[in-house]
Amino acid sequence: MTAMTGSSAQAGVDREFWLIVSEVFGDTKPTFQGEGPSTGVPALFIRLAQCNLTCSWCDTKYTWDWKRYDIAKETHRRSVEELIAWALAYDVELVVISGGEPLLQQRALVRLVRGLREGGKRVEFETNGTVLPDSSLLVDGVHFNVSPKLANSGVAEAKRIVPAALEAFASSGRAVFKFVTRSVAELDEIQQLVDDYGLAPVYVMPEGTTPEGLIETTRVLADAVAARRWHFTQRLHVLAFAEARGR
Structure with a gap:
């Protein structure tokens, strides 16, 4: 994907419809969704920058850890229209929008999703479940892989568990709940969240x-x-591509 040119910027593209992007991939090196119900399905990825959590085991810290990574090198401003054109140029039905935490930028995402859906794409969000989804995103052809973080993330419970957001996802009928787990003991923690918020x-x-x-x-x-x-x-992408970025 090419950077915005000066002439494009001068055309008056509404700044409200720009996104801070970490990377896009699945075009020149085809890949697939590596997790959740669409595992193994060919996919394009739009990975957005910024996150409201700081999980200790996060494997995409380059999207938010600006003490360790250079924000100027790791992030790029892209217009929604540019991202739509990029995705529609490829004969791949599924577009995965991940992060970071993508819903931090959901005002612009409403327009992005509308354009992708009008172009015949199916959309999946990878989200940590702490941000209440805009009702405009809860539409046919859009699904959410919600990954509430457990204590193993090292993040305080009050920050990583937002009841109103989890309840909204649970009642939407458009979400699955995916838990990153290290031990059998953590399954009891998952069970408590399932019982408290009706997650399924x-x-x-x-x-x-x-x-x-x-x-x-x-x-x-x-x-x-x-x-x-x-x-x-x-995590099929890890099994297939090890630690390669952008796969």
């Missing part, structure tokens, strides 16, 4: 940034997750 369906995903780590955690969790009759999802 539940997907458990082993934490890990290497194929070896994922396999190990998968084997630790598998029997216990199966016993609860929850879904079990992998």
Whole structure:
């Protein structure tokens, strides 16, 4: 995707409809959705910058950790119209919008999603479930992979669990709830959130940034997750591409 030119900026593109983007991918090097109910489906990715959480195990800290990464190098301003044109140029039905936390920029996302849907795309959001979704995003062809963070994230509960947002996602009928998990003991923590906020369906995903780590955690969790009759999802992109960025 090319940067905005000076002439484009002078054309008066409404600043309200710009997004702070970390990266886009799935075009020159095809890839697929690696997690959740669409695992293995070919996909384009729009990864937005900025996050309201600071999870210790986050594997995309380059979208928000400006003590460790250079914000000028890691972020780019893109117009919504430019992103729509980029996505519609490829014969890939699914567009995944992730982050960071994408819903921090959802005012512009309403227009982005409308353009993608009008172009025949299906949209999935990867969100931490702390931001109340705009009703304009709760439409046909748009789904949310909501990943409430557990204590293993190192983030205070009051910051990572927002009841009103979780209840809105749960009642929307357009969300699944995906939990990054390290141990069998953490399944009780998930169960409490499920009971408190009516979260369903539940997907458990082993934490890990290497194929070896994922396999190990998968084997630790598998029997216990199966016993609860929850879904079990992998991080297929990690298994397939290891730690390669933009895959």
